[in-house]
Amino acid sequence: MIRTPLRPLARILDARLKGENPDAIERENKRIRHEQMRDQSRQRAEGRLLIMGVCFFCAFSVVGGRMGLLAMSEPVEPRTHAPGAVISASRADIVDRNGSLLATNFDTHALYAQPRHMVDPNAAAEGLVKVFPDLDLARLKKDFSGKRKFLWIKKKISPEQMQAVHDIGDPGLLFAPRDMRLYPNGKLAAHVMGGASYGKEGVHAAEVIGVAGVEKYFDKYLRDPANGNKPLQLSLDLTVQAAAEQVLFGGMKLMNAKGATSVLMDVKTGEVISVASLPSFDPNDRPRPAVEGDASDSPLFNRSVQGVYELGSTFKIFAAAQAVDLGLVNPDTVIDTKGPMKVGGFRIGEFRNKNYGKLSVTDIIVKSSNRGTGRMALDIGVKRQKEFLKSLGFFEPTGFEIVEAAGGKPLLPKKWTDLSSVTISYGHGISTSPIHLAAGYAAIANGGFKVEPTLIKQPRTKMGERVMSSTAAKSARMMLRKVVSKGTASFGEVPGYHVGGKTGTADKPKPTGGYYEDKVIATFASIFPAHDPKYVLIVTLDEPVESSGDKPRRTAGWTAVPVAAEMIRRVAPLLGVRPTVEPANNAVLTLTSSN
CATH class of the missing domain: 3.90.1310.10 (Penicillin-binding protein 2a (Domain 2))
Incomplete structure (x- = not known):
């Protein structure tokens, strides 16, 4: 700032000419200067007060806002904790x-x-x-x-x-x-x-x-x-699962079985619609694993994938299907099943020492002849039999999406001889899980394509490589249907659903070697509807005994078959399978008058 002089020369000279006192000019300029300095100080002070006021306002606003947030929040007790890795607690449904x-x-x-x-x-x-x-x-x-x-x-x-x-x-x-x-x-x-x-x-x-x-x-x-x-x-249907478990539990109790399992599978996608294993548990309160005794006694044991059993005569249809596929036989080919029959120094017998004589391939399956199936297996040969069963997935654990499935590896003979080939053709000498059997029957039901069992819902049909011709698969389905309509699985008939299937009863092996005489694994492997299969159902009972008659009955026809029939009767409507009249072969049209 440029200050005005207190005694400006021009005004002093002018005042002296006029006879005025020059000191008055100095006093007036001092007054003006002091007033300017006072105004400047006041402006500076007012600016500082304004800045301080704004600062105090902002500070009190922050404090007031924080107090408001604390007043609205839930009270939380302070907890001391050491810093560490963040724990992710979220989990999808x-x-x-x-x-x-x-x-x-x-x-x-x-x-x-x-x-x-x-x-x-x-x-x-x-x-x-x-x-x-x-x-x-x-x-x-x-x-x-x-x-x-x-x-x-x-x-x-x-x-x-x-x-x-x-x-x-x-x-x-x-x-x-x-x-x-x-x-x-x-x-x-x-x-x-x-x-x-x-x-x-x-x-x-x-x-x-x-x-x-x-x-x-x-x-x-x-x-x-x-x-x-x-x-x-998942591929499971909750309503079908509930019905299947209810029927299976009732069947297990009715047949006095130690345990039971069932698998219901879509034959074209491999989707498992329901899978049950009994006895069961509540996953909300999962029991501890057993540390002693037989693993299958624990409710945690999953019989559908961990239970590796000799599944008996359910395997006979694979021998028949392969023989037809290779052109060795057709459903009407007659085979002599009379005894004696020895392979590798061992006698091959029939159930209860029956002697069926000459039977067609269809009747061999219907009557469940061991000798007839064994003779087809000898014609097939060890190498081709192994390749066929391997193509169906019977050599390795399935890719079923639960961790327990990896432990369900089939038990195969160390040396596959002609005797092994014969016994395996009727389900002895090879042990597999029910989920393996379901996949094998699905290949027959869908026209000859391999399927992989899955627990994940599939957006479209997913079938693998062809493992048998459509002709062989169709012939096998026809044989399975006759097993139910006039064979060992007559209790499996469900009106309107045309069930086809095969029974299998295998003596249960002892832990120390050999077999029990009064304990069996009873299985019924079924498809429905037999003329246009959509689903495979496997029902297996562990140590069943049907005791309504004079003597205890343990075969699958008396134990597993009725349970499977009731299950089909309950779940087929839930699956949208409508009861139909089974198409007749060589149907004859009769013309009648309209009068």
Whole structure:
């Protein structure tokens, strides 16, 4: 700023000429200068006050906003914790083919204690024992009064239990949020679901991991946030599964069986619509694995994929189908089944020492002749038989999408001789799982194409390579139909659904070698409708005994067949299979007058 002089020369000279006092000019300029300085100081002070006012306003606004947020939020007790890896607790749902829920997550809490923050450890221990009677009071008091800084009390508690712990009122008892895996249908499809448990755990979250079944097989998919929690859709139909399990349970009890399993499969896609194994369990409260005794005694044992059995005469249809496919026979070819028949120094006999004489290939299957099937196997030869059974998938575990399926590897003879070829043709000397058998029968039912059993809903038909000609498959289906209409599976007839199938009864092997005389594995492998098959159903009973008559009956025709027939009667309408009149061969049209 340029200051005005206090005694400007021009004005001083002018004042002296006029006779005025020059000091008055100096005094006036001093006054003007002081007024300018005062105004400048006032403006500076007012600017500083304005800036301070804005700062105070912003500060009080931030404090007030924070106080408002705290007032609106839920109260949370501060918890000390060490920094660590973030635990991913999310897990996708599992649904059936129609979108019905099979597995989901449920919000719950875990209970833990910090003894150093407890007001009255003894009173807290006594209160907890009242809420959770299974806790050890003496152990709790020792833990609460010792040097421990942290301990879990319960990994999962109900809302009622949580409120009861709240009422104890001790600040050292705290709650950790949890995602619990929930199976809303309880035991339904338990062996498929498998179950889940906790992996990494913290006070703010817990990692839910699969321990068996599809939960473990698809564990990475279900836990992957990149999937956007998109549910895993299975091929199972919940309503069909419920009906199948109900019928199977009733059949197992009625036939006094130790265990049972069933597999229902779409013959063109390989989709498993229902699969059951009994006895079962609740995956919401999965039991501990057995550490001693026979594994099959445990409810965790999945008989459909882990149960590797000699499935008896159900294998005879494969020998007949291959013989037709190779052009060695046709359904009407006659084979002499009279004894004696020796192979490799061993006598080949018939059930109950029957002697059928000369039979057609169809009648060999209908009457279930061991000798007739064995003679076809000898004509086929060891090499071709092995190649055929391998093409059907009987040499390796299936790709069924549960972890237990990998353990269901078929048991094959160490040295495949002519004797092995004969016995395997009627289901002895080779042990496979019911899921293997279902895939084999599906190849016959769909016209000769291999299928892979799957638990995932398929968008379209998915058949593999051709393993037999359509002519051989059609002939085999015709034979299976006659087994039900006039053979060993007559109890399997279901009006309107034209069931075809084959029975199989195999003596159960002893753990120490040899076979039991009074224990069998009874199986009925069926297709329906036989003239246009859509589904394969396998029913296997472990140690059944039908006791309504004078003597106990254990064969599949008396035990497994009635159970399978009832199951078809129940599930066929649920599958949308309409009852029809079976088409007749060489139907004759009769013309009548319209009058």
